[in-house]
Amino acid sequence: MQAMAHTSRYKITGMDCASCAAKIETALKRIDGIGEVAVSVTNGTLTVGHGERFSVDKVERQVRGLGYGITEDGAASMHSERISTENAHGDAEWWRNRRTLLTVFCGLALASAFVAGRLFPAMEGPAFLAALAVGLLPVAFRAINAARFGTPFSIEMLMTIAAVGAVVIGAEEEAAAVVFLFLVGEALEGIAAARARRSIRGLASLVPKSAILEVDGSSWSVDAASLKVGNVVIVRPGDRVPADGVVVEGTSEIDEAPVTGESVAKAKTVGDDVFAGTINAIGVLRVRVTAAAEDNTIARVVKLVEEAQESKAPTQRFIDRFSSYYTPAVVLFAALVAVVPPLTAGEPWQEWIYKGLAVLLIGCPCALVISTPAAIAAGLSAGARRGLLIKGGAVLESMGRVTAVAFDKTGTLTEGRPRVTDVFAADGREHRLVSMVAALEQGSSHPLAVALVDHARAVQAPVPPAFAASAFPGEGVGGNVGGNEIFVGAPKAASRRANLSDSIVSQIAELNAQGKTVSVALVDGEVAGYVALRDEPRTDAKEALARLRDEGIRTIMLTGDNRTTAAAVAAGLGIEVRAEMMPEDKQKVIRELQAAGLVVAKVGDGINDAPALAAADIGIAMGGGTDVALETGDAAALHGRVVDVPDMIDLSRTTMFNIRQNITIALGLKAIFLVTTVIGVTGLWPAILADTGATVLVTANAMRLLRWRPR
Missing domain, CATH: 2.70.150.10 (Calcium-transporting ATPase, cytoplasmic transduction domain A)
Structure with missing residues (x-):
């Protein structure tokens, strides 16, 4: 397709399912000068790529002719928060929505026709024809325009044919009732779609x-x-x-x-x-x-989720292709039901035309078409509201098929910063030891120094001033605190300045074996004690890994840290470990796991893990709303919790189960009513109830995902 120099953006109201977007796309692609067309049902937006010669009026006429509202958005220059807030209110409240008003007027006309028919029997037929006209004329207008603009087999066209056919065979009352029920279904779909549309954008109103x-x-x-x-x-x-x-x-x-x-x-x-x-x-x-x-966290999350919702899932793409063949096949089958029995077996024409019209209504694909995107949109929104950013339907589907998860250690399974784990004072005065050590370390930006000072604050140990402080590169720091000469540093450096007893050496060796870093404190040339530090596992890491193992998912830690530290952390968490790995080594392990037939998710910080994140079937970035967490990988655990990973998998599996339920409802109801219609048990009313009912059930079932909560 030829590249277009300009892009225009519009707000669209009245869309409630994927078939609405398809009709608009098909219609606009027939206009000269228009290239790429992207319609977002979730966001209620239309983006059009075009050249210099471009008619805005023609675009607006086409869209309005299909029955949708359109206004210029100008969003190309707006920030995402403003777009989200406007779109959240882009559709009128349901009681003021024009489709709802049309439904109300049609219902009143139908009720009036019923009363008139009872009071004046001779007026029954004309009264129901008038009631039918109230609801059918707008539907027929949309059907004709859709056919003109490239969508002949629209739901509106099927409804129009069925209603006109019913009038021809003398079923005016049923025709009017069927159109009213169709409008009720459309109104309910619109309300459900608007609710889904507002669910994620509601985040924008938090600011x-x-x-x-x-x-x-x-x-x-x-x-x-x-x-x-x-x-x-x-x-x-x-x-x-x-x-x-x-x-x-x-x-x-x-x-x-x-x-x-x-x-x-x-x-x-x-x-x-x-x-x-x-x-x-x-x-x-x-x-x-x-x-x-x-650029704040909420605005970027909203923007990324809106983009993700436009990425069609594999199931949705399959259903879209299936529907493009399914609808014409239903029309052909309905025609055969109407004409074959009378022509070949002498059956009554009126009876079989009636059955053919009912089959036409049963075959409407609305429920089937909306079954997947409604669930995907609800699933993505539910996740985003809980800090689980999943970038698209394809990722959401794939997440549930993961059979192995590879984790980075530092900053992913662990907090990413050392904490004090052990304090030993030779004289038993641990509070005093912490005070002296923190006094020397205050002001330093080294992670170990920061951890020591933070620990002093946490235990409310006073931090006196230090004088003549100096650093010994690769060894430690020294200075005067309270009139005492203090040195704090590595055990080897301390051993060159003082005699470390066998007991102290043994304790330090044991702490090192646990992956801890030990700083020894000397006071006036004598060993005063030591402090041990380690980058501790996140509080939820053990629970998260246990949940994954319970699901039969293999877990493995890939880290560049030394083997001793890595093994100590892995032993405490119960996870397989590969240590001292360069970024390319991590990528190689991912490839090996995939070659073994596993579907692999890689969880990391999105920087040194970039090659492995890219190689994995699904890359999950950990972070607290940082650029890296939002922009890297297929998904992001925005709040840096390890338990977010099994939660994502649970959300994926819950969403896919919901989709399977929706498809079963959509096709199952149609199959049941198709059989009962052909054998003469049900007619037009049950047929439209089957279609409208299935659509409402599918949408309502998908909306249940908005209430999903992590375990």
């Missing part, structure tokens, strides 16, 4: 409209969308955080439940990240903005 900006000691309220990177905002207790940022002053607890679903608030202090839309529970915080409104 407050205003923020308290602080500049040079003064503060005032500003539009949150106007905040820029580097601005400092004040977040009071009870306020929602207006932007992604980092705490520069204050200590509080942040309720992340609106975004993550976590019930327990998280403690935040200077240096901690906070995310837009979360709620400050206790203290006043000053937060430096790290992402503008269009």
Whole structure:
């Protein structure tokens, strides 16, 4: 297809299933000067690629002729938050929606015709014809336009043929009732589609409209969308955080439940990240903005999920292809039912035409077409609202087939930063030892030093000032604390400055075997004790790995860390391990697992694991809403929980089970009513109820996924 120099974007209202999008795409591709056409049912948008010679009016006429509303969006220059907020309200409320109003008018006309027929029997036929016209004329208009624009076998066309045919054989009352039931079904589909459309975009409304900006000691309220990177905002207790940022002053607890679903608030202090839309529970915080409104975590999640929902799943692509053959086949079969028995066996024409019309209604593919995309959209939305970003229907389907998961260690299975695990003081005064060690380490950005200072704060050990502090590269640090000469460093460096007893050496060796790093403290040339540190496993790692094993999924740790540390962490978690691996080695292991017939998911931080993430069947990035977590891989565990991985697999399997239920409902009801119609048990009313009922059941069943919760 020829590349188009320009792109125009529109908001579309009134779409409720994939067949709506297909009709619009088919119609617009017939217009000269238009290249690529992308219609999003989920987002209610239309994107058109075109050249210089392009008629906006023609596009709008085509879309309105098909029965949908259209307005220019101008979204090419808008940020995702604004798009999401507008789209969330792009369709009128259901009681003001024009399809709902048409349904109400048609129902009133049908009720009036029924009353008129009872009061004035001679007026019954004309009254029902008038009621039929109220509902059928708009449907027929859409059917004719769809046929003109390349979709002859639309649901509207099947309905129009069936209704006109019913009138021809004298079944005006049934024809009017059937059209009314069809409109009821359309209205219910629209309500369900709008609910699905709003489900993920509801995240956008979590970000407050205003923020308290602080500049040079003064503060005032500003539009949150106007905040820029580097601005400092004040977040009071009870306020929602207006932007992604980092705490520069204050200590509080942040309720992340609106975004993550976590019930327990998280403690935040200077240096901690906070995310837009979360709620400050206790203290006043000053937060430096790290992402503008269009780039905050929520806006990017909404944008990525909207894009993911337009990526058709394999099942959906198959059903779309199947429907393109299925609908014409149903029309042909209905025609044969109507004419073959009268022509070959002398059966009554009116009876078999009636049955043929009923078969035509039963064959409407709406329920089948919507069965997969409705479930996929609901599944993606349910996951995103709980921090599980899955990029597309194909990924969501594939996730449930995973048979092996390969994890990175640092920052994935572990916290990614060392913590103090053991403290030994020769004189038994551990609090004093921690104070002296932290005094020397304060001010250093080295991860071990930060961990030691954090531990002192956690145990409320005072941190006195250190004097004449100096670093010994590769060995440790020294200085004067409280009048004592202190050295804190590696055991080998300490052994060159003081005599380490056999007992101390033995204890250090045991700690090293557990994957821990030991820093020895000397006071005035004598061993005062030691502190051991290790990058500890995440609190949920053991539970997550156990769940995967229970599902029969193989788990393996791939790490560049040394064998001793890796083996110690793996033993505690009960996971297979490969250590001292370069990025290319990790990729090689992924290939080996795939060659053994396994479907492999790779979980990592998205940077040094990039080759393995790309090689895996599914790459899952771990992160706290970072660019890497959002942009790398096929899925992202936004909140960095290991348990998110089995949750993703559970969501995939739940969604696929829902899809299988939907297909069974759609085809099963049609099969039952097809048989009962041909043998004369059911007629037009049950036929349309079968189609409308199946569509509503399928949509309602898919919407149940919005209530999915991780175990």
